[in-house]
Amino acid sequence: MRSLHTRRFTTAAALAAATVLAAAVPAFAHVTVQPGNAPQGGYTAVAFRVPNENESASTVKLEVSLPMDHPLASVRTQPMPGWTATLEKSKLDKPLKSHGQDINEAVSKITWTADAGTKIGPGQFQEFRVSLGALPTDTDKLVFKALQSYDNGDVVRWIEESKEGQPEPAKPAPVLALTKAADAPAAGVSASPAAGGHHGGDSAGATTEQASAKSSDATARTLGVVGIVVGVIGAGLGVAGLRRKNGSPSA
Structure with a gap:
């Protein structure tokens, strides 16, 4: 007994x-945005954090789609040794005003591709940094759908949007929550682009x-x-x- x-x-x-x-x-x-929030109307720097979930393959490419319903006038990637970043632009149906100028196209997709000999191996993660702005003031979040490609041909689609009151989806898209400027912490954000073209x-x-x-x-x-x-x-x-x-x- x-x-x-x-x-x-x-x-x-x-x-x-x-x-x-x-x-x-x-x-x-999950593939996430770090930090997960920023004030509306400002400029910020974020990192797309990418963990390798496959025990027998390595991540060699990340594709992040930017929301074109809330286009961003300024999108810049931080150089990362061993990775090549490519920015794709799309024409806008309605010009975007930025510092008194009309912006007719905006970055719609960023692709990071690993150079030969570079990868995110099993049990590892990598962060891909980007500066963004000016953040919209008419929405409380930006959804960045992402595709994570492995060297064995597998592609994980982080594109599912979470819905209030429902369980988190299996492959949620990275989300940047936008808060009212008065309620948001000042760290990581500047009200306008900094000198030299860098934001915050x-x-x-x-x-x-x-x-x-x-x-x-x-x-x-x-x-x-x-x-x-x-x-x-x-x-x-x-x-x-x-x-x-x-x-x-x-x-």
Whole structure:
């Protein structure tokens, strides 16, 4: 009886640990925008964070489509060793006003392609940085649909849009939430383009550090919970073993 009780306890504890880990993994598995929010009307620098989810293949290309219903006048990529960035532009049905000028076309797609010998291997991730602006003031989010290509030919389509009140889709598109300027943090954003053509460069670095700190904190919390579960398993096994010892006949 004690042996059966011990097996049941161990199984239940193992399932609890597996549940904790399963709940923690999705937060790190999606292609996301970091940081996830920025003030309306300003310029900001963001990074598309791309984790490699395939255990036997490497990521060699990322394609990000920009929302043309809210076109951006300024889109610039940060150079990254080992990767080539290509910007595609599309004509606008209605010219976009920017600093007193009419903009008739805007960047509709960015493609990062790995050079020979470069890749995002299993268990790794990469961040592709972009400066954007001016952010629209008539919407509370920008959706960036992305395609992640692997060297074995697989393509993961991160294009599904989340709907309020419904579970998160399996392959959600990266989303940048836009907040009212008065309610948003100042880090990472400038009201207008900075000198030299860069937008919010120094502040963007601070924002990225904050995002990294939050990610590290989330990781630490997850590991802490897993440690507690493992500790419970060990304690349960120790108690069960002690009971078996005390209940066994003397020699």
